[in-house]
Amino acid sequence: MICWRNSRQAFWLSLILPSGAAVLILVGRPWIFVAIMLFVLPLIDAAMGRGDPRSGQIIENLNADQVPCWFAFAWASAVGVGAYRASTASLIQLIGISVACGVLSATAMAHLHELTHRPGRMWQEVSEIAFVIAGYPHYRAAHQLHHRNVGNQRFGSTARLGTPVWGHVGRSYWAALIASFSRHSYPDCKVPFRLFRNAFLFLLLLCVAALLQWRIAIFYIGYAVVSVFIVEAVGYMQHYGLDSNRLRTEITSWDVDFWLSNCLLVNNGFHNAHHRDDEAPFLNLHAQSMTLPGGYFQMLWATLFPPLWFSMMNRRAKALLR
Template sequence: MNIGRKLGFFTAFILPAWILLGYTLGGWGNFITMLHVFILMPLIDQSVGINTQNIPKEKVKAVSNEFYYRFVTYIWTWFQLAFLLWGIYVVTFGNINTPLEWIGFTLSFALVTGGIGITVAHELGHKKSPLERFYSKLLLMTVCYMHFYIEHNKGHHVHVATPEDPATAHKNETFYAFWVRSVFMGYTHAWKIENDRLRRKGKKPLSLDNSMIWFAVLPILFCAAITFVLSAYAGYFTWQVPVFFFAQSFFAFSLLELVNYVEHYGIQRKEISEGRYERVTPIHSWNASHLISNFFLFQLQRHSDHHANAIKRYQVLDHYDESPQLPAGYPTMIIIALVPPLWFSMMNKRLEKWHSSHDLQAA
């Protein structure tokens, strides 16, 4: 990759810069980040267009092994932790006072911790390195969604595009119905996966060996520790800490579920025998190769290749023409997904065309 593309992956840091500016301006300024993500970025995304270039096969191994790309994700991990602590501090002692400022600051913050942070956690959670997996869990702790580490890797990637996957949206299912199903069924499924893992090893699910117990407790302990320290410092109970921490977490993982909804809406794998499905290929996820939004999202939008080759690092994910293509990048599509009639009118015809070309009925 040339230096321009390498630097492109640092564009994610533009979002926290907007939050800092918005906080400095105060009032409506706290919504600047949202204007950037949902108005400015889609306009730039559409004007710059799609990049279908792939890394030449003979260079894939070398580019995959370049430390630079891991370094960007490592830096983001520690930056997000520090940035979250700053956010907690300013909502407690800074100039976040009115309901308007609280709403703008919290929603904008979730675009960073959810839109970028969970994307980085997703990338790192697929890797074999213990350090990268630790960073993945650390990032997920900051948004109270640590079970995603288990459910995504051992549940979603196994069952994607089948009725067994709560993170695959059905045709004509609204995002709001999908949110309930994916959040609650995904969480309970993660418990089942972890409990089954322990039983296979001859261990009791109700023990400290159960990762789900730790995943449930750690975000609460993290928030409680910060609340205790700041309350001791202030001399009064700093209620702002848990309110902000859990509110930004809620919006962050809801943003993740919006992305899940967009990525897999209505796609189905063929059932080759009862309970068995064709293997996952690049045709089984919606793809978007829009250049600018892919920089911000570490090429998450090349989701078709990710599901076909989950171990591949973000910098070498391929575009496939045969994959079902979204009409726009994620920043545009997730806004459309919030308006079901608009979403259905835009996506159902594309979905039916995909199903008919693969001898399936869009159920």
């Protein structure tokens, strides 16, 4: 069991999420998936504790670096199942399907994020279309700008000490959107054409959904809102208090070293290493900086209660920034 836990094969466990979501949505039980993601996984993550899913030196027969590719297709299939079920769902079921696909899409963003950093043109294009489907058509451009300007709130993700997540999410999304479409954000003062293409595809997809049926349009908007909120909340966790005005170290983000969080989110928790070398494959990342006191699944709950979050993080951030 320990050998398997330290094996790179463990990353394939993440495919349980989209396949499980598809099955539960198809049989009319989306709220069970939501409960598993928001309540059961945090407990399992805490119980399994800290660890590194790729630390073992075991010969692998499976190519773990293909996990994000398979996850992307499995996630898209689950969203398709969600749209199909949403077209005839009751109101409470429609909300459940939207929340379930939104939570799933937030986990998918970690895998799509990995694809967008790959050198191959094909996977970058796949990630671009996937970001449109996920309701974040400008994500790739915004993320590239974030890497070049880490700690600068004008490009999103970073929150100053004392900023609650509720005051951060909307501002961060809007800031990233404005920065992405501002020619002043780019060295050549030219906004990438793909941004306009993605915005057009996003609006086209929404219009097609509305023409097909209003329930599908509500489903699309609903799961996109949930997904974007969680993604921005994760960015909040990763960069809280580390704004460029105060940052005096090489540490640009908080790491997460909980085994299940990194197993299901392809080492997204080793975020400082990713910022230092954004072309490094997820299999080569490891913890480099101060870590959050819990995994992503637990810390998401902490962000929702600002006094709890501040009590856990403000002292850590102030000590780091001295």
